[in-house]
């Protein structure tokens with residue numbers, strides 16, 4: 001430890017070089033954390049998707065709603081067991097809206113929706129309380145914890161979607177907090193907010209329409225065929241539909257999740273490799289400049305191992321600083337992701353975003369590894385350098 | 395051996411040093427012997443390429459002879475392994491270089507305290523000793539300055555403080571005044587005389603400058619790898 005000031009002085013004296021290396025490393029770790037978090041969020045969303053459920057939406061785009069009357073017609077198609085309307089509400093708390101407190105919220109048909117989605121576990125009493133209260137809402141346990149809500153708490157949300165804006169916030173009373181059962185229903189999102197679709201219809205004077213229809217089929221094997229039948233049924237209507245399995249729907253939402261992950265990982269690896277080269281170059285430059293100094297240290301009696309360790313520690317400190325800064329940036333970025341234009345829309349579909357300890361630890365580990373790897377060769381050179389070869393050239 | 399029965403501080407016996415450059419062998423030292431009694435101040439002179447630096451490196455334990463024996467402060471240097479030798483150097487030899495070789499990112503005080511990092515002294519003790527050494531060379535008030543803020547002569551004095559801070563028995567100096575103007579050179583030589591006379595350091599100095607050599611008690615001439623008086 002008594003050698004630490006010596007190492008730090010070198011880093012401080014070359015602060016431009018130190019700073020730019022740390023920044024480069026931080027950007028690398030920042031990218032890693034952000035990309036991995038997005039991939040994790042996408043995978044998490046896909047994991048919870050069920051193959052026995054279909055989602056029907058407007059054939060043009062998710063932003064267009066369909067007539068409410070479609071519900072009855074879909075229900076009559078063979079193979080369909082149950083249908084529930086569900087609208088992405090896009091509500092935000094606060095005046096003006098505070099996007100840092102963003103969470104996903106949906107207007108749903110309570111009975112049908114909860115029957116189709118058994119993963120939102122509620123007691124019968126809670127369900128009845130929810131069904132009975134037009135302004136009632138049920139929320140996930142993580143969401144309740146985040147905002148300190150309990151049954152009876154009131155929440156005000158104002159939508160960001162024009163047709164749902166009525167000049168004042170919607171008011172809700174929490175009727176229940178659903179449970180998440182990770183064993184029976186892995187990947188269930190504990191941060192969602194559901195309220196009555198009827199409340200939305202009434203408040204918007206029936207301008208709301210149906211955003212999506214969630215459909216449970218009798219036989220999961222026939223899910224794809226049922227989906228085709230639904231779309232065929234509306235083929236010649238004004239508003240045509242597009243029906244997918246829930247998994248495909250969610251994957252489509254982030255456009256080809258598999259390829260996305262591949263692409264993001266590819267970028268991550270390329271960036272990491274580049275940073276490794278940059279850092280290795282920095283370190284070997286730093287050591288080459290110090291050839292004489294290293295020979296002098298050895299002359300004064302510093303052992304080869306010690307000299308090598310000093311250089312490794314220097315590289316390690318670069319790694320630790322780069323990793324630390326990268327994590328801070330990554331955490332901040334992931335925090336604001338849902339409120340960014342374009343990207344935010346995607347991010348909001350997967351509201352379980354947050355820098356997980358595993359990703360953070362991996363990112364930090366990569367930074368430390370980068371530092372050490374970059375320092376290894378120069379450190380070995382310093383270890384091997386012979387006093388008599390170097391000081392002769394002074 | 396030495397006449398008065400006391401073991402000499404430096405004893406070089408029949409030392410050969412051969413450098414191998416590809417297939418070609420360069421004989422630099424060829425059966426050279428030299429004794430330096432404790433407390434002596436020796437000047438090594440000789441033309442360029444005669445092997446002065448090579449000999450000094452052997453005495454200082456930063457290189458090993460091809461054949462022969464080098465005993466310094468009672469230790470047979472050639473017998474020690476790489477890391478033992480490093481530890482031995484840190485305790486027994488002080489180094490003064492032609493180009494000072496201070497570490498640019500460290501202050502004068504930190505430069506001087508550098509060899510003490512290898513000891514078990516506390517931070518406070520290291521500081522105190524470094525300041526004492528800087529006082530000896532008359533630069534106590536420059537302790538917080540960086541090498542580039544010092545003149546060449548001052549840099550060399552800081553380097554001398556570094557050489558004596560761990561209180562070694564032997565000082566080796568390779569052309570310590572080679573890069574200095576005559577006034578600074580004079581100061582450095584006076585300082586080395588003081589270290590020899592008042593602090594009892596045994597000094598081996600390589601120099602091209604006859605006036606510098608004059609300040610030593612004994613002068614040796616190297617010519618093609620052998621000594622001549």
Ligand SMILES: Nc1ncnc2c1ncn2[C@@H]1O[C@H](COP(=O)(O)OP(=O)(O)OP(=O)(O)O)[C@@H](O)[C@H]1O
Pocket residue numbers: 388389392413414415420422440441442443444445446447448449
């Ligand atoms: N590492 C080495 N490899 C090969 N040859 C070497 C090496 N070190 C020294 N020599 C050769 O040994 C001879 C003596 O070198 P040395 O440095 O001891 O001379 P010197 O007397 O100190 O000269 P100068 O006065 O120029 O400093 C030279 O011919 C040099 O080229």
Ligand SMILES: [Mg+2]
Pocket residue numbers: 446447448568
């Ligand atoms: Mg020389």
